[in-house]
Amino acid sequence: MGESRFEELRRYVGFDTEDERLLAHIRPIVLENTETIAAEFYRRIRRHPDALAVFRDEAQIERQKGSLQRWVRRVFSGPYDEAYFAETSKIGHVHVAVGLPQRYMLTGMNVIRVELARVIRTANDDQFDGIMRAVNRALDLELAAMLDSYFWALLHRAQEAERVQASRRADRLAAIGTLAAGLAHEVRNPLNGAQLHLTLVERGLENKRVSTQELIEAVQVSKREVHRLSNLVTEFLDFARPQPLSLRPADLRELSDRVVATMSADAAAKGVSISAVGPLGTVNADVDKLTQVLLNLVRNAIDACDKGGSVVVRTMKDATTCAVQVEDDGVGIADSSMPIFDPFFTTKAAGTGLGLSIAHRIVSDHDGTLGFVSRPGRTVFSVRLRAAESA
Numbered sequence: 001m002g003e004s005r006f007e008e009l010r011r012y013v014g015f016d017t018e019d020e021r022l023l024a025h026i027r028p029i030v031l032e033n034t035e036t037i038a039a040e041f042y043r044r045i046r047r048h049p050d051a052l053a054v055f056r057d058e059a060q061i062e063r064q065k066g067s068l069q070r071w072v073r074r075v076f077s078g079p080y081d082e083a084y085f086a087e088t089s090k091i092g093h094v095h096v097a098v099g100l101p102q103r104y105m106l107t108g109m110n111v112i113r114v115e116l117a118r119v120i121r122t123a124n125d126d127q128f129d130g131i132m133r134a135v136n137r138a139l140d141l142e143l144a145a146m147l148d149s150y151f152w153a154l155l156h157r158a159q160e161a162e163r164v165q166a167s168r169r170a171d172r173l174a175a176i177g178t179l180a181a182g183l184a185h186e187v188r189n190p191l192n193g194a195q196l197h198l199t200l201v202e203r204g205l206e207n208k209r210v211s212t213q214e215l216i217e218a219v220q221v222s223k224r225e226v227h228r229l230s231n232l233v234t235e236f237l238d239f240a241r242p243q244p245l246s247l248r249p250a251d252l253r254e255l256s257d258r259v260v261a262t263m264s265a266d267a268a269a270k271g272v273s274i275s276a277v278g279p280l281g282t283v284n285a286d287v288d289k290l291t292q293v294l295l296n297l298v299r300n301a302i303d304a305c306d307k308g309g310s311v312v313v314r315t316m317k318d319a320t321t322c323a324v325q326v327e328d329d330g331v332g333i334a335d336s337s338m339p340i341f342d343p344f345f346t347t348k349a350a351g352t353g354l355g356l357s358i359a360h361r362i363v364s365d366h367d368g369t370l371g372f373v374s375r376p377g378r379t380v381f382s383v384r385l386r387a388a389e390s391a
C-alpha cells in the first residue's frame, strides 16, 4: 500500500508524535480562550465586504463562531488520522461551496495563528518555542488540506466546462452533417433532372430525330431545374447565415394587408379566397423578414387548398402580445408530430424544406413563437410576438 495523501502531507509538514504531545499539553489554556479567538476571527472578517458576503445573515455568523470554536478544540485534540484529514477536507469543501475566495483561507488562518500565539504566550510555558512549532505544523496541515479542496474543486469545474464544450462541439458537428446531407440530397434531384434533359437535347441535336418542340421543352425543364437550384442556394444561405435583424415599430395588420395583396393573384389562380381581418397591433420587427415569414405561411396555406377554399390572415392582440394567424381550410397536416420546422423536411414535391425552418428561425430571432394546430379542413399557423411598448 502506498502512502495516503494525508500521510504524505504529515511527513512533508514534519508533524510528529512530539507535536501531538505538545498540543495536548497546551490544550487546557487554549480551550479556555476559544471564544476570544473566534471573536477576533469574525471581527477581522467584518472589515472585508468580499469575505462578509459569503454569510447569509447575522445568525449564521453566530453559529459559525460555535463551529470555529469546535474546530480549535479538534485541532488540539486529534487523533490526527485519516478520519481527521477527511473532516478537514470536508470543511474545505464547505468553503468552496459557499464561494469563499481562496485568499481568505490563507489570511484567515494567519489571524488564528497570531491569536493562538498570543494566548499561549500568556501561559509563560518554558516549552513555548516547541509548542508554537507544533501549532504551526498543525495549522499548516489544516490549511494544506482545505486548499486541496479548492484545487480539486477548480480542477473538477475546469474538466466539467471542457466536457460541456466538447459535447457542444459534437452537437454542432452533427447538426452540420445533417444539414450538409439534406443539402446534398436537395441538390441532387434538380441536377439529375437538368442532366437528363440536357442529354436528351444533345442526342436530339446529334441525330436530328427529335422535334424542335421537344428540344425546347427539354431546355425549359433544364432551365427550371437550374432555377430551382439557384433558389435552393439562396434559401440555404438565408437559413445557414441569417443576417442581423433591423428592428423598427411595425403594424401587424398593415403587414398582413400587404401580404394578402401580394398573394391575391396566386390565390385567385387556384380559386382560393384570401382576406386579412383583425385589429392593428404594433410590434418591433424586421419588416422585410417578418413579411418573408407571412408570405411563406400564406403560400403554404394556398398550396394546402388544392380544391379551392379560403385563407384568412387574422391579427390578434392583448396587453403584452400581438399575434398573426394564418388559417386555411385545406387538407391539413396529417401528423402533428412531423418535424415540419426541421430543415429539408418537406411534404411537397417541389419544396426545398427550408421555408418553415427559416420562418421559425426569424420568429425566434424576434423572441417570438411560431406554432400550429391542424386537422383536415382547418390548419392555423400562429406567429406570436411581444407587443411594442405603447408611447
Ligand code: HEM
Binding pocket: 045, 051, 052, 054, 055, 060, 064, 067, 068, 071, 090, 091, 094, 095, 098, 100, 104, 105, 106, 107, 108, 109
Ligand atoms: C481559515 C480558517 C477557517 C476555518 C478553520 C474555518 C472553519 C469552519 C468550519 C469548521 C465550518 C463548518 C463546516 C461544516 O459545516 O462542516 C465552516 C463553515 C463556514 N465558514 Fe469557515 N473557516 C475558516 C475561514 C473562513 C472564512 C475566512 C470565512 C468567511 C469570510 C468563512 C466562512 C464560512 C462559512 C460561510 C461557512 C458555512 C456556514 C454554514 O454552512 O452555515 N470561513 N468554517
